[in-house]
Amino acid sequence: MHKLLTDAPGKKLLLLGNEAIARGALEAGIGCASTYPGTPSSELSLALFEVSRETDLYFEYSVNEKVAMEMAASSANCGVRSMAIMKHVGVNVAADALMTLAYVGVKAGMVVMTADDPFMFSSQNEQDNRYYAKMAKLPMLEPSTLEEAREMTRAAFDLSEELGEPVILRTTTRINHSTAAVSLGEIKQPETKGDFTKNPFWFVTVPAVSRKLHTRLLERWKKAEALAEKSSYNRVSGAGEFGVITSGVSACYVNDAVADLSARDRVSILRLGFTNPPPKKAIAAFLAGKKKILVVEEGEPFLEETVKVAAQEAGIEISIAGKGEGLFSREGELDPAQVRRVLASRFGLPDLAVQKIDLKNVPEIPARPPNLCAGCPHRATFYEIYRALGDREAVFPTDIGCYTLGLLPPLSSADFLLCMGSSVGTAGGFAQFTDKKVVAFIGDSTFFHAGIPGIVNALFNNHDFTLVILDNATTAMTGHQPHPGVDMEALGHPGYNRVHIEDVIRGLGVKKIVVTDPYKVRKSIEAMKEAIDYKGLSVIISRRECPLFSRMLKRKSGHPFVVTDKCQNHRVCVDRLACPAMFVENGRVRINGTMCTGCAVCAQVCPENAILPLKEEPVAKTVAEPEKDAF
């Protein structure tokens, strides 16, 4: 049985934040979970996927976040509690659905889980999704601890039903990826079938209907405001003339800071958990009589702006600060010592001395940037594209996935990136507005997610570029989740259909399609040349399963290779491929036999054929064993 199904109310389990949220959803009787994987929310989806295999919960990896949002919206409108799960930028994809869903509302509880990523540990921007709640006029809850993450998730469904609106549950990386003891509540058996009662004059958003719906949304906003004012998630602790207003994980840093400074009788803290609509009366009541206010939040001055509005409306004159010089930055994460320092300086309290180490004589340590794995087929594809291009200079629009790591030399195969699917859309522009050859790269999962409209656009508008679809048979970057092109039957998951990439692009009308195996270097280069020379849109499908995924599925791996004495030290292998299994020792290239997957790409690149398979049983793999993965 999955540990999240443990039926022992009151028992404490050590859970990851994402698991605590999943448990909260199960305690709310969630019947439908839909998602597109994205760090830092991926383990939440994985947990519910695993649970769905043991229960009646309907779970799907949707093709993208917009569809996930739409699935959850219709589920909730049939009376089945639902959750749409995505990372912060995923909400951009789903925003079109979300904005109007706020008008249409829901029947059963629906939670939109957005996981923000301050500092961009694994994201392309650090946008602050709290503004989505404001823009959509939707209620928003923000947990500060994991215990609260479970409890708030459960309560979010009730709140959603009370208001008839989806509730935004907003977290940041340090909630999703923290671990702590979480006490369990009671699991609720889900409703997994409901019914849809037709009422087109409330559900079909033509202008006349939407005008009515907007009025209703504003009424619900007022009701939500009243609920926020009395919410137990907005609470005051401590006492004193100085006031701190905070939310999310920052509240933990504030509590620790005030305790460390022994200032519990000088500083009172308003912790907001129900942050939209803002409880302006509660905020004004907190401000009254205080000397100075510090707003502690990551990202944008979302709360700070609210507090300033609340003060103005209540006619309270008080110094309110949060972001700015000597205070907090809009960039990155906060940390406990930083919060303590700013809090102490703002309120004129003596800070604790932190003894730092002088690092001046520490030598520079070679960087350890993330790299494509040993045997990664993307590395071979990038090498082959360069060989196929010859001395032609090309622009490489890229996309979101492991292959983005191709930006580093010597692969140098990424020149421009905005978002999921942007490789295809921007390729058209680079082809139109430069005289350079354009070769765009997109992964298989990203192709399904947001690549297809760009291809249709390129065909219709007759753009001239080559699109390389890197098909490694999985969504590798986020932990090997499936996508519509995956053979689910073979992975032991019956009941799915498979959508073949070739069928899609052929059906769209792409005339030039070549399929290559990146492990076959010469053949791939020849085929790629043909596609590159083609005038118009050509597509190369470079297909080879992700070796990490293969290993996880316990497929047989190849023999490791060795560099033999024939080596003349040209170093084409290390200099052009930079495979992490290769290293230079005493001026000679060597291969780490436990990392080598036997892909044989280096052997084909070597001018002397000096790299040969080791004639022994493959050794046990000891590196990069995945610890958290989907299958």
Place this chain on the structure above:
Amino acid sequence: MKAVRLVMVAVGGQGNLLAAHVLGQAALESSVPVHMSEIHGMAQRGGVVESAMVFGEAESPIISDGCADVLLGFEPAETLRALNRANPATTVITSTSPLPPFTAALGKGKYPEMGTILSLLKEKTARVIPLDAAALARRAGNPLAANMVLLGALCRTELVPVTKEAVLAAMETHTKKSFLPANREAFSLGFEAAA
């Protein structure tokens, strides 16, 4: 209970997340409050994996620079790189088995000498416990058990408010059965080595 802060650094695949999980489980079973956080977005791609564990009375799941009471390094150069997390009173436990990054293999940067690493660590912190975790893991019968060697060494210092028995009990229930004998042996070799 005064907060004790432990930072663990490793290279993807060295098993520090499992080590953190075992230690966290031991804390839970011992009713010691624990908050942990980890950054492992690109861990599978050879990057650095860092875990922070805060035991005792604190709410924050992360540890600011200079605030680690114990720094546990699974790879010597990574231990040195994480020195900004330590302060002059910190105890450092580090494996001495290097895993040079591929950038060094490509000639971009030089992997520091082991002697330099250890003398720098000793110069700047209160106590350094170096041990060849990879060799001890091999001796225990499983090269993947270096994480358990390091847990053993950590327990020996008695700096973290979790007993050896609690960690061994958590290992029992939270690591693979087939690896258990080697894991136990690895833990005890690490425990001995940290004397």
